[in-house]
Amino acid sequence: MRLYLSFILLLPLLGGIVNTVAGRLLPRRLAEWLACTAVAASFGFALAAFLSYRTPVTVELFRWLTAFDFQAPVALYYDPLAAVMCLMVTFVSTLIHVYSVAYMAEEEDYARFFALLNLFVFAMLTLVLAENLPLLYLGWEGVGFCSYALIGFWYRDEKNATAGRKAFIVTRIGDFAFGIAVIWLFRMCGTISITQINGMGTAVPAGAITLLGLLFLVGAMGKSAQVPLMVWLPDAMAGPTPVSALIHAATMVTAGVYLLARMFPLIGSSATALAAIAVTGGVTAFYAATCALAQRDLKRALAYSTISQIGYMVLGVGCGAVTAATFHLLVHAFFKALLFLGAGCVIAAMHHEQDIFRMGGLARRLPLTFWPFLAGSACLAGFPFTGGFFSKDSILAAAWLKGGALYGSLYLLGMVTALLTAIYTFRLVYLVFAGPPLTVPPPLMGTPTPTLPHQGGGSIEAPRLMEAMLIPLALLGLCGGVLNLPAYLGEGWLAGFLAPVPGDGNMEASSGLEMVLQGIAGVVALIGLAIAHVRYSGERRARLIEAAVGPPSAMVAFFQNGWYVDALYRFLFVRPYEALARFFWTRVDEGVVDDSLDRFAALLGATGQGLGRWTNGRVSVYILSLAAGAALLLAYLAWVVL
Amino acid sequence: MIVPLAHVLILAGIIFALGLACVIAWRTNVIMMLIGIEIMLNAAMLVAVGGSRLWGATDGQVFALMIMAMTSAEVSLALALVVYLHRRKKTVNADEFDSMKG
Amino acid sequence: MSAADLWAVVPLLILSCGSLLILLQGAVVPGRYGTAIGVVATLVATLWACQPPVAPTAPVLGIATTPFARFFTAVLALTATAVLLLSHHYNRHREITGEEYPATVLFATFGMAIVASAVNLLTLFLGLEALTFAFYILVAIDRNRPASGEAGLKYLLLGAISAAFVGFGIALIYTGTGTLGIAQAMQGSLTAGNGNPIALAGWGFLLTGLAFKISLVPAHLWTPDVYEGGPAPVIAFLSTASKVATIALLLLLLPAARGALFLHLPLWWLALLSMTVGNLAALLQKNIKRMLAYSAIGQMGYVTLALLSGNGGGYEAAAFYAVAYTGMNLLAFGSVASLSRGGEVNIAEDYRGFGFTRPFAGGILALAMLALAGIPPTAGFVGKFLIFAAALRSGEVSLAIVGILSAAVSIYFYLQVAVNLYLQPVETPSDHNPASLPETATLGLAAVIVVFLGVFPAPFLDLIAGILP
Amino acid sequence: MPAEMLLTVLIFLPLAGCLLLVPVWNRPHLSRPLALGVAFLELALAGWLYAAAPPAAPGGTPLPGFFLWADHPWIGRFGIRYTLGLDGLSLAMVLLTAFITAVAMVVSWRAITERVTLHYFLILFMETGIMGVFLSLDLFLFYLFWEVMLIPMFLLIGIWGHGRRIYSAVKFFLYTLAGSLLMLLAIIGLYLIHGAASGVDTFALPALVHTPIAPATALWLFAAFLLAFAIKVPVFPLHTWLPDAHTDAPTAGSVILAALLLKTGAYGLIRIGIPVFPEAARTLTPLLYALGVIGIVYGSWVAFAQTDMKRLVAYSSVGHMGFVVLGIAAWTPVSVSGSVIQMVNHGITTGALFALVGILDERAHTREIAAFGGLWGQVPLYAFFFFLFSLASLGLPGLNNFVGEFLVLTGVFRASPTAACLAFTGIVVTLVYMLRLMQEVLFVTERSPMPLADLTPREGAVLAVLALVAITLGVYPAPLLDLVREPVALLTAATGGTP
Amino acid sequence: MEQIIFYILAAIIVIATLFAITERHTVHAIVYLVTSFFALAVIFYLLGAPLVAVFEVIIYAGAIMVLFLFVIMMLDLGHPEKVSSPGWRDWWPATLLGGVLLAATVLLLTVPHAGPAGGGAIGVRDFARALFRQYGIAVEVISMQLLFALVGALYLGRRR
Structure with a gap:
């Protein structure tokens, strides 16, 4: 096990170091191959570790x-949590590495890209596998840094660099709380070993637990882009799309959820902390969903959707449903990576056009992208029997089961959000893939774009390698539900596997109630689809696109700009800080x-x-x-x- | 003692003060300043002689004699310097020798 | 007067006879061997003073060859040697020829040696006046510069007044105590209960006069003018030996009057004012000699602080500092003399780049500044350390703090010289006329001493502790 | 050679090197390698001492915790002795000193074209002073070295500096000296009090540590020590000499100033200030906390507004040294260890950053942030190192600075949660200005008018070594932590610091 | 009898000195001063110091004052209108300082304290013995000083 774990970490690190130091000197193929192999081998070891897993182990490598x-x-x-996270991270990373080979085919600075990507995987795995809080x-x-460096990968554009900077700073505000929690825990417990801390939950005073829970929550807010620290994620889309898929959808942004799940045995005993977590999650889910409704940029829309979905996960943790949250984390990783990669295919095919109002009719021209994307959308929207359906539902069920006015309203909020999710998801699908291909480019508001690349016989196609990577993800997303089927459909594997995680809420809903709840959720998703169909198909779609030429209405602008939170922060914090x-x-x-x-001297x-x-x-x-x-x-x- | 010592000393003090006043007041004339110094030294001599008389010891008188000798040396050099400077600047006004200050 | 007595006064005889010899040979072969004879005489006097006396000494004719006397005689005579060596080339460039100069230097040294050896107030007074008198001549000796004569006049006028004060004071002390013997007079004047008012008044006058000699505020005002006007080697002599002699005088008087409370406050104020006024006034001085003059005022403030703290080892500190200060100021004025051989170089800006174009003299000047600023490893640092240690030991905390703060202020102007030497752009071309051999040797030796005393002061401190009464 | 001679050699080897330079004064092509050779020899000696240092100091020695010492009478009348001692704490600083001195020499290899030999002479001279400060156990000796190291730095800034170099040099000298003069008084006072209490006149630190002092007096004495050390560190509001001195100093000067001279202040506080006056230090701890926190936040905040790269890095020093102050103020074993580690790490990181800025200045003759941009595309190797050390500076875990900062915060939190929490904001504000620097210099479009050459192999090599050290210390700081463990334990235990 | 003479002489001295220092004409001032010195010499005599009294007359009133006169003549300073004399602005600080000094001194000198009642007169023999036995060096110093007064005066007086 020691060997497996060491290699899981070491391989991406080595890949990263080699590419950092010598990547420039290596032949391109070799550098790419090296990066992909390192991560793939890491996945191999993760698999091996998973298969040979018997009981939680601690491995000390060096002081x-x-x-x-x-x-x-x-x-x-x-432990199981680490195991599934490891598998997910290495697997998704492997796919995205391979995808990147194609996506970044024209990038000259490939060495830096793959080095950072490898380092990111290393850092993410360290986070997942860390036994003590400082290592975590x-x-x-580390992931924060890699995210920063990769968002600003195309550093020549000031916008990208600024976005990276913003991401780093905002997440570090969360880290600030996290760090305080760590040193506080050391003061109280005399140790910073996660297992030991989790083992002494009762020894810590209740008030301290609440505060610690809040501190961890703030840490998670930063990393997982929860309200109010969510402003960085939409901007982070400035990075290359594989980066968005890997870091800003599948892995890093869920680290906050992971942290909360990790520390759940400690903080789970504080109802106040859990409530705060739940509220944060619910509010974030709703907020981001409203914003996603109005986005014009394909990736930004997906980014808001990511925020929203992580909100669900946090809500899940807040409801004490760590398993459900983890479940949603995994499934979301698959389908959101899928959606981003699909979006990457679209963007690549459209020659880096990201405005959905200037797309259309791609279903026929990019069938290999369209179908996996559709599958991902179904998952996102929570269509019955997709992976997303089960995972999201288990969270909502947990909220419902928790009962009380607070959790009840959070359940309702979750439902509304689910409806909105279905609407914005299919809004994307309709606008991007449906309808006739645009012939007359409506000038984008304010920004003159004289030519559209996909006109005039420009080829619209995505590299096959990229599209190939979508398929396994689509399958996993669609079938992700089997990981943790509800009780009435059989034994939930994940719940069983994760059971050793102590402190998990063990509220078992009766099958009947669960079926009712899932039925409601399914109906809501279908209603959302219906609304989207009504609004964004056929004639209405065309009219909408025409209308989009003009300035957006106040309401749309409000949502488009993320409730103007950015502006508010700039006014409240950034400007005063600079001044x-x-x-x-x-x-x-x-x-x-x-x-x-000087005056005294004078x-x-x-x-x-x-x-x-x-x-x-x-x-x-x-x-x-x-x-x-x-x-x-x-x-x-x-x-x-x- | 013919008179109380204090009276001798007071007389010396008066002479000394007069000499000092002379030095201070006569800033326009180096020669008068030197005269003032001579007056002050005379006061010192008076004290020494008075002390000598008081204690019945010779030291004071020797001291007075030495002051006198020293003064004569000093005066001769001082006057030589005055002449020397007068040759250059045509003045005996002490305050006019102020090329250096600050 | 026995042979042993004669043996004991030999250094004085050497100095006085040397002086006469110079005058005599000047009459035969003008301006040839004056410096040589002077150097030989002072050196021999130094060596003679260094060797222990053949017999236990009794006071002879008003002087005694105590270890104290021999020590200071050696120091002062050696200083005179250095000054003679330093001034040789300087004087030649200034046309200060003639045998008057070396003879007067020897005469001054003679006076100083008398001061250091005196056992009664009369000898003390005469020695003091003799050395001051010699400086009247020396300061005014450069007839090519009007400033020299003017400085001489200022020094003479104030010197004569201070002589009157000193004379009046000593006379009063004598009248009060009935003796001119230092030890008895001091005991009679200051230690006897509420004191002897007449002697106390005498001390008031005496202190005023001495304050002039070592330029303490408010009797300090002559210093900058005289330092500026006088020839640099003479000022090197004036600022070192005459001060050392006066400090020696105070060291003869004050320890004999240990526990004198009346003088505490006056000395306190003198120290305070001298330290602050001297160091502050030097801050923005453009003329390096004036700056050094104000610095000397400040330095003498420290010495006063040491004298004030006699109970805590201040006398040793003062003696050490006197010697250290001699070394440092010899370096400072010696290098100034060396640098201004081709013409007076006094304004700070004139020193630009000298650190590089005249590396030796420039370096010596910089060293002198560091030493004066009290930066280790120089004698100046050890001296300041001793003084402040003594001050704190005898409870002069506030004065010590003021002193250390004024020392901090003083660093600025010392540093300013280093700035001009090394940091300013070089304006003068490299000078291919390096310092002469005597200068080099003297300054080099003095530099070695200044650094050596800063690093290994222990033997010297033991020596000083042994000689103090 | 007896073992105790080693320490003397360690101190005076550079000085001997200075003398060696005299015969080749006007031949820079000889003096440069000669000086570097001496520096390397010194480094080798320090390294050998580290390798030979026993894992734990021998017990039952007059100086617990020290594995090497030398003790000779010096000025007998005042009980002044020539006492040197080497323990883990000193050794860490000695290693840093030897290393950084060599680095500084290499970095300025071509930058100095005038008075080359003097430049190296001064660097070696300064090394002697700094080594002396880190090894002295006699306060008189300590003070001597403390002041000796100022002069060469003054000249370095003044002769080869830029901008208002004279103003900065004088300010540096005056400021630091003014503080240390009061310390001299306090040293004497301490000596007298100890002498009066025990009848033994001595400046020996181990003896003075146990001096019983009246609380009010102790407070004043400690304040004087604190002032001297705080100016050197520097602590807000005594820091304003630092931006000027750093900015105007030549590269080697900036590197040594930041990496070594600042450390002497913190070292003094650890070695002398707090052990001798534990009670007074406890009284003033809130003040130290406040100043440490202000240093961190304020320094970083002001750094954000800078337009000159060197100035920015200089203000970053204020921030980073704030952590050191904080760790010392808390005086828990963990926090003090953290402070020591932070001292070393700040030396490496900020030294490297100054070297980098210096290299840029050498090429472009400006340090204005606005003059650069897009260096990543222009000079990739340079940009890489710049990036790396900026990351280290902003406290990225896995790089060196994180270790010290985290340990400091952990230790401080035990003693004062409030201070630790406030100081934790430092990690955010540090990030803000560092990211700004990186973005404006490395990223965006190329702004520099002239073509810039990338690193020469010599510069690359020295930066690579620094980078290696930075990463090693970030990933595996255990040897360094082990080294300072025992002295820190002894120091904090002796004064009853909270465990 | 002696007492009365003393006080009379004291009055003469003070008045003459006062005239001397306030006299605008330097030559007149010298004359007043000589008067004062003569009176002082008599006091010296009364105080049992005949030798000092004699020297006072010979050296002071004689040689030194004549030297002054000589120089005044030589520099042609015998015209009061040529040299500005001190005005009120010069006198008041002089008076003030002299007064304070005098007051303080007098206060100190008149504080009663234990002291001898007074010794007898001293013969010339005693004087001579003391001079050459106890203060032999002093004579040497003075002689040297006088020599250098000569040297200095010659040096300064020498025309280039």
């Missing part, structure tokens, strides 16, 4: 941070601190010159001064004696 009682070795912990933090920050930085520098640092010194100098003027060259003054001194001295002596 890392060791100072007195603070011991944070590089130690790995392999290492992976956590204060200048203020501190010029007014405080140079103006007060430094200037007061004062001393002036005093000195004044004293120098005493020596005015006239002997009489000198004598006077001496005599005055003598007079004073004698007067003093006389005074003393008398």
Whole structure:
């Protein structure tokens, strides 16, 4: 097991290092091959580890941070949660690596891309496998860094670099809370080993648990783009599409959920913390769904959808349904990766056009992309018997089961969101794939785009290699439900496998209730499809596209801009920060601190010159001064004696 | 003692103060300043002699004599310097020698 | 007067006879061997003073060859040697020929040696006046620069007034105590209960006069003018030896009056004012000699602080500092003399790039500045350390703090010289007329001493502890 | 050679190297390699000492925790001794010093064209001073070295600096010296108090540690020590000499200043300040916390507004050293270990960043951030290293700075959660300005008007070594942590620090 | 009798000195001063120091004052209108400082304290013995100083 785990981590790391150091010097094929092989082999080892898994193991590789009682070795912990995450991460990564070979075929800086991608996989796996919180933090920050570097991969465009920067900063605000939680735990528990901490849940005071839960939640907010720290994810779409698929859909963004699931045995005992988590998840799910409704950019729409779906997962954790959340995490990883990769195919085929209002009729021209995309959409929308259906439903069921006004309203919110999800998903499908191919390009608002690449006989096709990668994902997404079938359909494998995770909510709904709930969910999804069909098919679609030329209505603009949260933050935080930085520098640092010194020095100098003027060259003054001194001295002596 | 020592000393103090006042006031004339210094030194001599008388010891008188000798040396050099400078600047005003200051 | 007595006064005889010899040979072969004779005489006097006396000494004719006296005689005579060596080339360039110069230097040294050896106030007074008198001549000796004469006049006028003060003071002390013997007079004047008011008044006058000699505020005003006007080697002598002699004088007087409370406050104020005024006024000085003058005022403030803290080892500190200060100021004015051989170079800007074009003299000047600023490993640092240690030991905390702060301020102007030497663009072309051999040797030796005292002060400190009364 | 001679050799080898330079004063092609050779020799000696250091100091020695020491009388009348000692803490600093000095020499290999020998002379001279500070156990000796190291730095900034170099050099010198002069008074005061209490006049640190001092007096003395050390560190609001000095110093000067001189302040606080005055330190701990936090947040915040790269890195130093101060203030074993690690790491990272900025300045003759852009495409190798060290600077786990910062925060949290939480914001504000720097310099479009050459093999090699060290310390800091473990344990235990 | 003479002489000294220092004409001032010195010499005599009294007359009133006169004549300073004399602005600080100094001194000097009642007069023999036995070096110093006064004056007086 030690060997497996080491290699799972080591291979992507090695791949990353080799590509970093020597990638430029290697032949292109070799570099690509190296990156893909490293991840694929890592997947192989993950599989091997999974197959040979018997009981949770801890493997200590070497000492890392060791100072007195603070011991944070590089130690790995392999348990069911880690196992499924490992499998998912390595599997999706492998597919996306291969996909990237085709997608980045024209990119010259391939070495950097694959190095970062490999490093990302390494960091993600470290996060997943970490036995102690600092190591988890290492992976956590590592993925953040890779995300930053990959979002800004096309660094020449300022927009991309800024987006990367924003992502890094916003997620680090979450890390700030996470970090505090870590050191606080060390203070209370005297250890930062996750297993040990989880084992001493009762020893920690309840108030502290609540606070810790909130801190972890804030950490998760940052990484998983939850309200209010969600602003970075839509912008992160500036990165290459495989990056969006891997990092910003399948793996990294779910790290927050993973963290909460990991620490659930500790924080699960605080109802307040759970409620906060649930509310965050529910609100985020709803918020992002509304935003997704209005997006014009294909990838941004998917990004909002990702935020929304992670909201579900967080809601799941908040409802105590860690298994359900994990389940949704896995399934979502598959179908969202699928959707992004499909979108990547579309974008590649459209020669980097991302505005859905300027697409159409691609179903016939890109059939190999269309069908997997449709499958992914079905999952996303929660069509009955797709993977997404089961996973999302188990979360909603958990919310329902939790009961009470809060969770009840969260259930309702989840349902509404599910409806919205179905609507925006099929809005995308209709706008992108249905209808006739656009002939007259409506000028995009404000931005002149003179020619459309896919006109004039431009080939519209995606590389086969890329499309090939969609199929396994589509299959997994559609059939993901079998991983954890509801009780009435058989034994839930995942629930059984994850059962050793302590503290999981073990509320078993009766089959009947569960069937009812799933029926409602299925109906809601179908209603959503119907609405989408009514709004976005045929004539209405064409009219909508025409209407999109003009400025959007206030409502649409509101949603399109993510409720203007970005603007709000810029006004509240960014601007004051920049202004204060200048203020501190010029007014405080140079103006007060430094200037007061200079002034003091000048004062001393002036005093000195004044004293120098005493020596005015006239002997009489000198004598006077001496005599005055003598007079004073004698007067003093006389005074003393008398 | 013919008079109380204090009276001798007060007389010396007055002479000294007059000498000092002379030095301070006569900044326009180096020669008068030197005269003031001579007056001050005379006061010192008076004290020494008075002390000598008080203690019945010779030291004070020797001291007075030495002051006198020293003064004569000093005065001769001082006057030489005055002459030397007068040759250059045509003045004995002490305050006019202020080319260096600050 | 026995042979042993004669033996003991030999250094004084050497100095006085050397001086006369110079005058005499000047009459025969003008301006040839003056410096040589002077150097030989001072060196021999130094060596003689260094060797222990053949017999236990009793006061002879008003002087005593105590270890204290021999130590200071050696230091002062050696300083005179250095000054003679330093001034040789300087004077030649200034047309200060003639035998007056070396003879007067020897005479001054003679006066200083008298001060250091004195056992009674009269000898002390005369020695002090003799050395001051010699400096009247020396300061005014450069007849090519009007400033020299003017400086001489200023020094003379104030010197004469201070002589009157000192004389009046000593006379009063004598009247109060009935003796001119230093030890008895001091005990009679200061330690006897509420003191002897007459002697106390005498101390008031005496202190005023001495404040002038070591340029303490408010009797300091002559210093910048005289330093600026006088020839650099003379000022090197004036700023070192005359101060050392005066400090030696105070070291003779004050320890004998241990526990004198009346002088505490006056000395306190003198120290305070000198440290602050001197260092502040030097801050923006453009003229390096004036700057050094103000710096000397500040430095003497430190010495006063040491004298004030006699109970805590301040006298040793003062003695050490006096010697260290001699070394440092010799370096400073010696290098100034060396650098301004071709004409007075006083303005700070004139020193630009000298660190590179005149590496030796420039380096020496920089070293002197560091030492004066009290930066280790130089004698200046050890000296300051001793002084502040003594001050704190005797409870002068506030004065020590003021002193250390003023020392911090003083670093600026010392540094300014280094800035001009090394950091400013080189404006003058490289000078292919390096320092002369005597200069090099003297400055080099002084530099070695200054650094050596900074690194291995222990033997020297032991020596000083042994000689103090 | 007796073992104790090793320490003396360690200190004075560079000085001997200075003397060796004199005969080849006007032949830079000889003096340069000669100086570098001496630096390497010193590095080898330090490395050998590390290799030869026993895992635990021998017990039952007069100086617990020290594996090497030398002790000779020096100025007997005042009980001043020439006492040197090497423990893990010193060794860590000695290694850093030897390493960074060599790096500084290589980095400025071609940058200095005038008065080359003097430049190397001064660097070696300074090395002696810094080594002395890290090895002295006699406060008098410590002070001596403390001041000796100022002069060469003053000249380095003043002679080869840029911009307002004279102003900066003078400011640096005055500022640091003014602080240390008060420390001199405090040293003397401590010596006198100890002498009065025990009857033994000594400046020996191990003896002075146990001096009983009246609380009020201790507070004043500690304040004086603190002032000197805080100026050197530097701690807000005593930091303003630093941006000027760093910005105007030549590359080697900036590297040494940031990597070594700042460390002496923190080292003094760890070695002297707090052990000697534990009570006073405890009284002032809230102040130290506040200043540490302000240093972190404020320094980073101001760094964000900078337009000059060197200035930005200089302000980043203020931020990073804030962590060191914080760790020392908390005085828990973990936090102090963290501070020491952070000192080393800051030395490596900021040293490298200054070297990088210096290399850029050498080519483009400007350090304005606005003058550059898109260096990633232009000079990939350079950009890579810049990127790497920026990441290290912003505290990316897996790189060196993270280790120290995290340990500091962990340790501080035990003593003061509030301070730790406030300091944790530092990781965000640090990120903000570093990302800005990286983005504006490395990314976006190419703005620099002139073609820039990528790193030469020499520069590449030295940066690669630095990078290797940075990564090694980030991934496997255990040897370093082990090295400082025992001294930190002894120091904190002696003053009753909370475990 | 001696007492009365003393006070009379004291009055003469003070008045003469006062005239001397306030006299605009330098030559007149010298004359006043000589008067004062003569009176002082008598006081010296009264105080049992005949030798000092004699020297006071010979050296001070004689040689030194004549030297002054000589220089005044040489520099042609005998015209008060040529040299500005101190005005009120010069006198008040002088008076003030002199007054304070005097007041303080007098206060100190008149504090009663234990001291000898007064010794007898000193003979010339005693004087000479003390001079050459106890203060032999002092004589040497003074002689050297006088020599250098000569040297200095010659040096400064030498025309180039």
